[in-house]
Amino acid sequence: MGPGPSCVPDEVYRALAKPTIGHLDPYFIRLMDEIRSSLQQLMGTRNPVTFPVSGTGSAGMETCFVNLLERGDPVLILVNGVFGQRMLEVARRLGADADSVEFDWGTPVAPPEVSKKLRTRSYKLVAMIHAETSTGVRNPVEEVGALLEDSDALFLVDAVTSLGGIQVRMDEWRIDALYSATQKCLSVPPGLAPLSFSERAVKVLNDRKSKVPNWYLDVSMIIRYWEGSKRSYHHTAPINMLYALYQGLKLIEEEGLQKIFARHLQSHHALVAGLRALGIDLMVEPEYRLPMLNSVYCPAGTDESAVRRNLLEKHDIEIGAGLGPLAGKIWRIGLMGHTARPENVDLFLEALSAELQNSSA
C-alpha cells in the first residue's frame, strides 16, 4: 500500500513464470500484437506506435524526451512535485532549452498560468505529470491539452500512476507522447514502461536532424520490432515481463475499466472516512485528490518512520514516506490496481490505529 509496486494478482505471477521462448518466436509475436492492442484501448488511442519500453517507468520518461528533443529545443515543463522536477532534469541533460512553470507541491497545475507562459514563447514540447505520485495530486491534463489545440507543440504526459486507475484519453486530450509503468494500477511487477507516440510525434522523430543519442531507446528502431511484417531484431525483449503485462491487461479487460475506476474511488472514500475517524487529514484538496495515491499528514507527535517500520514488520503493510520537502511530514498510502480493495483498506486502518495507539502510549 505504498506508492508502488502494487499488489499483483496470482494470474499475473503465474504468467510471469511461464517458459521463456524466443523473442522472434511466432507465438511471441502474436502476444506482442495483443499487448499493443490492449494498451491502445487502455490509453484511449489509435496510435500504431504503442508498445512497452524495456525498462521501468523512468525509462519511459527518458524515451519520450530523448526521441522527441534535440539539443537547444525549447520545451516547457509543468512542475508540482518530484516527477515534474525529474522531467526538467531529464530534458536539461539532453541539452534542451527547458523552461518550467512551478506550482506549490500538493496543489495542481493551474491552466491560466500555463496559458500565460505559452504566450511568451513558441515551445516544441510541453510536458506534465497526470498523477503526481510524490503528492497525490491529479493534474488537469485535459485542460492543458485544450490550451494546445491550435499549437504545433507536442504534448507529453506522464501517466505512470494514473493509467488503469483513472480515465486517460490520449487522443481526445490531444496527447502526443504518453508513458506509464507496470507496477502501479496495472498490478504487474515493475520492469516495463508502456508508451505511445501520436502521428505528430512520429513525424517529429522522423524529421530529426540528428540521430537519437540513445541506441537502446530509439523508438524508430524499436518500432520495427513491434510493428509490421518484418519484425527486425533490435534488442532481446524482456519475454517473461511481457507475459505478465499481457495477463495484467487481460484481467483489466475482463473486469472492465469503469468498474475498476469505481473500485479505486470506493476504496479511496473508505480510506478517507477511516482516516478522518483517526483524526488524520489529507494534504490535497478533495477535487484534485488521486484515488490511488493518498498523501496524509503524519499526526503531530508521532515518530513517522517508526510507524511505517512497525506497519511493515508487524502487519506486513508497506506505506510510503514523503519525498523532498515533504519528507517526515506526510505518508503516502497507495490504493493502486489490485491493492484497491475494501479488505486492504480495513486491514490498513486497523493496523494504523493500533500503531498510533502504541506510538502515543
Add this chain to the structure above:
Amino acid sequence: MGPGPSCVPDEVYRALAKPTIGHLDPYFIRLMDEIRSSLQQLMGTRNPVTFPVSGTGSAGMETCFVNLLERGDPVLILVNGVFGQRMLEVARRLGADADSVEFDWGTPVAPPEVSKKLRTRSYKLVAMIHAETSTGVRNPVEEVGALLEDSDALFLVDAVTSLGGIQVRMDEWRIDALYSATQKCLSVPPGLAPLSFSERAVKVLNDRKSKVPNWYLDVSMIIRYWEGSKRSYHHTAPINMLYALYQGLKLIEEEGLQKIFARHLQSHHALVAGLRALGIDLMVEPEYRLPMLNSVYCPAGTDESAVRRNLLEKHDIEIGAGLGPLAGKIWRIGLMGHTARPENVDLFLEALSAELQNSSA
C-alpha cells in the same frame, strides 16, 4: 538452443513468481547485497560498483558508453560482428570521436593490429566484445587487456554471452567496465544487464565535465541505491526479475563455475561431433570457437529458414539465423547455461537429422 534466451531452470521460474515487495523493503535490500556479491565473484572483480542495470543487455552497453564518454572523446572499437558494430553506433550517437579496427566476421580480433592502432593515437577508451554472438568467435580479451597495461585508456568489455559459460576475470584482465545479460549463460529470463565499473572507470565518471546525458542510466545516481547505508530511491527496481537473477546466481554457485565451464565444453564437443557425422562444418576455427554459440554452415541445397521453422514447429527447438552478411548462410546453435546439457544436444541432433532428410527428400 538459439543465441538466447536460454533454457531457464524451474527454481528460477519459481523465484520470478514470488510476491513483489517494495524496492526499499529491508528484505529486498539484503537481496540486492547478495546479488552484488555473487556478481563480483562471477565477474572476477572486487569493484564495489557492481549491479544489474534495469534493462536488457543492450542497456548495459548503452550504460557503459553514456557514463564513460563525453562528446568528442577519442575511442577505439574493435569490430568483428554485429555487436562490435553496435558499439560503434552507440558511441557515435553519443558524439564520441570513434575509430574502429575491423576484422573479418568469423575470425577473432588480432592483438598485433590493435597494438599498431594504439600507437597512432591516445584513446580515452578501448572497447571490444568477448563472445561475439553473431559469429560464435571468442575474442582475446586478456591479450588486448595486456596491451593496455601501461595506458590510461579505459578498457570496456561486452561479456553478454561469455559470462557464466567461459572464464571472465575482470580485475586480472585489466577490464574497467564490463556488462552482461541475464538470458545467456546465467539462464535467467531477459530483462537485466549485470554491470561493473572499476575504480578508474568511477574516477572518469566522477571527473566528467558534463552531466551524464541519460538520467535513467546515470551510474553515479543508481549506485547510491545499490550501495552504502542510505539507499536513495532512483527508479523502481525490476523486483521480480531481481529475484530471478538472485536465484540464477545461487544455482551457479551451487554447481560451481569450473563444473559449469566443463559442462559447456562437453556439450559443445558432443555437438561438433554429431554435426560432423551429418556433414556439417563450423564456421569458426577450433581455437576461437565459443562453446555456447556454434555457428555452422547451412548444408548446400537446404532451405535454411524452412529447417529452422520445422525444428521449432515440429520439435519445439529454436535455433538462430545468421545476421547481416551471414544471413541465409549459417545457423547459430546455442548451448548456453541450462541449455548446455547432453540430452539437449542429442534431441537437437536427432531433430536436425530428420529435418535434413525431409528437406532433401
